Amino acid sequence: MIHTEHRDDFGAKMGMWLFIFTELLLFGGLFIVYAVYRSQYPDDFHIAASQLNTFIGTINTIVLLVSSMTVAMSITAIQKGNKKLAMSLIAITIIFALVFMVNKYFEWGAKVHHGIYPGSELMLTLKRGELLFFSLYYFMTGLHALHIIVGMIILIVAFVKVKNSKINNSDYVLLENGGLYWHLVDLIWIFLFPLLYLIS
């Protein structure tokens, strides 16, 4: 038997799906905590949630949704062998991710400016439920932002590999997995956005 380099695209994708599953459970733990405290302090949560900037939140939601589309398009492009288009679509996705992070920076910056950040004096004087809401807000969006950064790194790696033709129209599972990860980041935001911004 001639020994060839082992390659199993299906297995690789299966591994990625399992990994995504663990990520969902990771955030699932936070959703449970959110649910418990929301039911314990419904009024405080209502007041605190109304202080979030729904406008920036909406913009960011749109940004992420569109970026999910562009990353999916880049996979189709590479399947069709259009390397240049794939590269520019990945680049656009990365730019969208940057826009998201910049918005986040301004949103968090404004909160911090008002003295609402974990460990601040003002936070400890707030009502218990409000304190928990803002803590969860920082923790959940912070963890999500961390995932955005990881996603950006993966996309940058994918970009370089497409450029070097390491990812090409016969071997593109890495880009697919990167795309899956990006969709995950998007999906989690889809849940965070209504829970934190809209329900109030």
Add this chain to the structure above:
Amino acid sequence: MELAQPGQDFLSAQSYNAVFTVHGVIMIFLVVIPGLAAVFGNLFMPIMIGARDVSFPKLNLFSFYIYMFGAVLAVISLFIGKGAPDTGWTFYAPYSTQSGSNVIAAVLAAFVLGFSSILTGLNFIVTIHRLRAPGMTWFKMPLFPWSLYATAWIQLLATPIVGITLLMLVAERLFKIGFFDPNLGGDPILFQHLFWIYSHPAVYVMILPAMGVITEIIPTFAKRKVFGYKAIALSSVAIAAVGYLVWGHHMYTAGMSGTARWFFSFLTFIVAVPSAIKVFNWISTMYKGSISLEPPFYFAMAFIFNFMIGGLTGLILGSLATDIHVHDTAFVVAHFHYIIFGGMGFAFLAALHYWFPKIYGRMYNHKMANWSCVTIFVGFTVLYFPQFIVGLQGMPRRYFDYLPQFQTGHFISAIGAFILGIGFVLVFMNLVRSAKTGKIAESNPWGGLTLEWQIASPPTVENFDEIPVITEGPYEYK
């Protein structure tokens, strides 16, 4: 040791707390959770399913590196800052949010080790799905990989929960967030729930591979087809599935509704069923077998014996009324160590003696191995059995001092600990010496039928020159 005599002997109360915490963290997160699955799983699972390696070898290496990183963190937590953590390995809030000791390092170590565990689980699942040799259907797969498959799912599904919980704990300590501190509006019981959602299944992460090893050893030494192959395979999956839902039995006394307690108790009893199925099947496999008494078989017997005691005392703890009496006593300590040490520990030794000639290509001294097995078994029993009794008499666990009436039990335990230590020295000496200078072993010293015995010892880098084609089940002894 400290408990051999009443009063303060060697350790202060604070260092006693630190010692049992670090013992717990290191043993649980560093030794018994990854022990069997990562050591023997990575080595033999691919061989037993007829693969050259796991699906993601690089990921495997990466998980090893983060495991080492976590291990270093855990050890560092002992020495830096304001002293070793003193919360117990469960890191219960709110004390863990307030203790001045080094909780963050220990918690982060547990988090990192958990991540490593997830990656290993992921790797195993994909490997077992994708890389089984041609012809090896699910029900022609040996039972050790089956148990690893069930284990891997638990690792994958449960570990993220404890990961996020521990992160919340760290955030709480750093920023005074108050997820779990009642003074800040949080709920410490929530921490217990989130913690046990992982940490109870983690017990099955420890014991399932152990059961898998025993299921390999018994047919090999009884030269009989394993009794109830499908029942054993599926009971592993059943334990994984039900075991995921029994975490509440750690919290009967913590404050839960009567319905919830009833429910958790019921599920706890349910999970005993597949475990019992396995025990009965092992014994039935030996019935009318041609048993050859070799060291791995002795270890396997000790496993079954200890596991039965551990399992049955588990039911005492699992039922609501009796648990109230023995909750947080030395009885729990004894039960736990019968399962983890008497079960997983003995299975680890059994696996070590079973696969040793395959790993090193050399054979150890059988007589010495038998003696070390006896010594460890005696030491173990003398150490932990009295704990059941003092536990029933009301000795609380994690206390650094006690009333005079508990002295006899503790003194006997201390003697057992010494015997146990001698036993381990024997094992260690025997195996280390044999790895270098032992007799060269043939490739199949026990006459096993699973794939790992059909290749050279030690295995070559790629395991198989040619991937085998499987036509029959793994235990077709004639």
